[in-house]
Amino acid sequence: MISARDLHVGxxxxxxxxxxxxxxxxxxxxxxxxxxxxxxxxxxxxLYGALxxxxxxxxxxxxxxxxxSARQVARRMAVVVQEHGDHVPMLVADxxxxxxxxxxxxxxxRTEADVxxxxxxxxxxxxxxxxxxxxxxxxxxERQRVLIARALAQATPHLLLDEPTxxxxxxxxxxxxxxxxxxxxxxxxxxxxxxxxxRYCDDALLLHQGRVAAVGGASDVxxxxxxxxxxxxxxxxxxxxxxxxxxxxxxxxxSPP
Amino acid sequence: MxxxxxxxxxxxxxxxxxxxxxxxxxxxxxxxxSRGGDPLGLRARQRRHALVLWGLAVLLLLSALVAAGLGAxxxxxxxxxxxxxxxxxxxxxxxxxxxxxxxxxxxVRAPRVLLAAAVGAGLAVCxxxxxxxxxxxxxxxxxxxxxxxxxxxxxxxxxxxxxxxAGQLALPAAAFAGALGAxxxxxxxxxxxxxxxxxxxxLAGVGVGYAxxxxxxxxxxxxxxxxGARSVMFWLLGSLALAGWGLPLAVVLVVSALTAAVLLLLxxxxxxxxxxxxxxxxxxxVPAVLRVQLVVLxxxxxxVLVASSGSIGFVGLVVPHLARRLVGxxxxxxxxxxxxxxxxxxxxxxxxxxxxxxxxxxxxxIVTALVGAPFLLHLVRRHHATT
Numbered sequence: 300m301i302s303a304r305d306l307h308v309g310x311x312x313x314x315x316x317x318x319x320x321x322x323x324x325x326x327x328x329x330x331x332x333x334x335x336x337x338x339x340x341x342x343x344x345x346l347y348g349a350l351x352x353x354x355x356x357x358x359x360x361x362x363x364x365x366x367x368s369a370r371q372v373a374r375r376m377a378v379v380v381q382e383h384g385d386h387v388p389m390l391v392a393d394x395x396x397x398x399x400x401x402x403x404x405x406x407x408x409r410t411e412a413d414v415x416x417x418x419x420x421x422x423x424x425x426x427x428x429x430x431x432x433x434x435x436x437x438x439x440x441e442r443q444r445v446l447i448a449r450a451l452a453q454a455t456p457h458l459l460l461d462e463p464t465x466x467x468x469x470x471x472x473x474x475x476x477x478x479x480x481x482x483x484x485x486x487x488x489x490x491x492x493x494x495x496x497x498r499y500c501d502d503a504l505l506l507h508q509g510r511v512a513a514v515g516g517a518s519d520v521x522x523x524x525x526x527x528x529x530x531x532x533x534x535x536x537x538x539x540x541x542x543x544x545x546x547x548x549x550x551x552x553x554s555p556p
Numbered sequence: 557m558x559x560x561x562x563x564x565x566x567x568x569x570x571x572x573x574x575x576x577x578x579x580x581x582x583x584x585x586x587x588x589x590s591r592g593g594d595p596l597g598l599r600a601r602q603r604r605h606a607l608v609l610w611g612l613a614v615l616l617l618l619s620a621l622v623a624a625g626l627g628a629x630x631x632x633x634x635x636x637x638x639x640x641x642x643x644x645x646x647x648x649x650x651x652x653x654x655x656x657x658x659x660x661x662x663x664v665r666a667p668r669v670l671l672a673a674a675v676g677a678g679l680a681v682c683x684x685x686x687x688x689x690x691x692x693x694x695x696x697x698x699x700x701x702x703x704x705x706x707x708x709x710x711x712x713x714x715x716x717x718x719x720x721x722a723g724q725l726a727l728p729a730a731a732f733a734g735a736l737g738a739x740x741x742x743x744x745x746x747x748x749x750x751x752x753x754x755x756x757x758x759l760a761g762v763g764v765g766y767a768x769x770x771x772x773x774x775x776x777x778x779x780x781x782x783x784g785a786r787s788v789m790f791w792l793l794g795s796l797a798l799a800g801w802g803l804p805l806a807v808v809l810v811v812s813a814l815t816a817a818v819l820l821l822l823x824x825x826x827x828x829x830x831x832x833x834x835x836x837x838x839x840x841x842v843p844a845v846l847r848v849q850l851v852v853l854x855x856x857x858x859x860v861l862v863a864s865s866g867s868i869g870f871v872g873l874v875v876p877h878l879a880r881r882l883v884g885x886x887x888x889x890x891x892x893x894x895x896x897x898x899x900x901x902x903x904x905x906x907x908x909x910x911x912x913x914x915x916x917x918x919x920x921x922i923v924t925a926l927v928g929a930p931f932l933l934h935l936v937r938r939h940h941a942t943t
Binding site for chain 1: 595601885
């Protein structure tokens with residue numbers, strides 16, 4: 300469980316988050332949603348300690364984040380950030396092995412268990428065949444798999460992801476989110492795509508100008524009344540067996556031919 | 557809400573009829589139950605890299621033996637080995653060589669070859685660490701401005717007689733003091749009121765470097781001593797001519813070895829930092845803290861190296877690239893490979909420096925630049941070709 304209370308974060312004088320509460324329940328997928336600049340990524344970064352909040356606190360499984368070392372945090376939360384490291388001539392196997400770093404002690408040599416975990420992780424994202432390739436030579440989708448595999452190899456109860464569907468084709472976007480749902484981990488994922496959020500998130504937290512505009516079950520958050528306010532667009536919603544479907548249009552503009 | 561979920565168990569299968577990730581035609585996932593074999597290709601690679609490292613170690617030994625035998629008085633490698641064996645192990649017991657050969661090999665060249673190896677290895681591992689730290693392939697051990705501080709110290713010792721009380725040790729002591737001062741200055745400036753980022757470090761290092769170089773040039777210009785200016789110039793380009801058995805050599809050997817050992821231990825953290833700050837943080841490494849630790853370690857090491865032999869260029873820039881070609885980017889292998897390659901490169905460069913224009917000595921920096929620049933140009937061409 301990850302929870303945050305009254306988070307205030309600012310870069311310099313500009314406050315980005317102004318009093319955000321968050322609760323990510325075990326085994327559920329929480330989507331962090333909102334327009335550009337609403338503070339989604341900042342919130343995620345505060346959750347894993349990359350940013351220290353000006354006010355408020357984050358708790359992981361009941362423990363205050365600021366009382367944990369970066370290493371201890373990394374044993375509880377794996378984070379998928381948008382840094383591919385394609386400037387480093389590193390092989391995929393080595394890149395994923397890095398996910399084991401927080402578990403190493405002392406001299407920290409590679410163990411059989413590490414190799415096992417990395418093999419499993421690569422297999423789960425369907426990238427075992429890439430093990431001997433260089434990260435820099437991979438396609439965008441393949442790189443994204445490698446990053447997810449590293450997080451899986453980290454074997455943590457919680458998983459945080461910042462826009463993991465960026466640069467992915469539509470099929471892999473769905474595959475990826477489906478995979479996340481099947482992990483049984485606490486997942487907190489920043490998403491731009493509200494349709495994907497509607498389909499794959501259990502819960503949603505909608506940010507608007509650094510404040511929580513709506514929070515709750517994804518289906519309850521993604522309603523036209525709320526979204527029209529936040530995105531300043533006309534929103535229609537139709538539900539079927541796949542969940543809610545959202546259609547957006549700019550007010551005052553005719554729909555495209 | 558569902559029952560409390562376990563930490564995501566890696567043996568779970570993706571629960572799906574369609575089998576996402578599984579049935580994509582382009583990437584079939586083989587069901588593999590027996591864990592035999594080498595699915596990641598790690599063992600095969602490990603063997604290959606071990607072979608490379610042992611090969612480099614043998615090359616280093618042979619280079620040292622050959623280099624200690626060559627010069628104004630040529631001594632065959634077998635005799636060199638015998639002299640070294642006699643001195644270190646007491647075997648062979650009876651000398652079959654002349655007193656002169658003994659003196660040349662043991663008193664003059666052996667310490668010089670050792671110093672070359674230690675300085676080369678130290679500069680190479682420091683370059684490796686810095687390239688990871690600032691994520692720039694053009695970084696070398698001198699981007700932190702440490703050598704400019706050392707140069708200013710050395711110039712003060714040569715031209716103004718600073719620390720003259722220290723006698724023989726005045727030059728290295730003044731140079732080291734200068735290096736220390738420069739690195740403290742860089743750290744303070746880079747820290748400012750925030751965290752130490754790569755860019756701030758680079759800017760601070762370059763800024764402090766230029767300022768101190770200007771101060772050195774001013775000293776040289778203002779002193780009006782042609783002889784002194786020549787000494788400073790020679791020192792700036794680097795030379796191992798001051799090598800001898802004694803405290804400075806011991807310090808350089810110990811510091812180089814310790815630095816390499818610490819960087820080896822930090823290997824996986826360096827890997828994470830080389831990818832990016834966010835990645836490092838996600839893996840439990842606080843980037844700003846690691847960077848400060850690295851700056852302190854590298855500055856101390858480079859300070860000692862430059863104090864002993866001047867600012868020898870290109871080794872710390874080129875060797876990490878060469879080593880990466882041989883063993884890849886993971887620092888557990890890159891650091892030892894860089895150390896061995898750097899040692900070999902500097903032994904041969906020093907040999908060239910003292911034999912090409914014999915009996916006159918070339919500053920070794922000229923040799924390393926002559927060897928290093930073409931390699932760098934080759935790298936630029938390749939870089940262009942692959943991106």
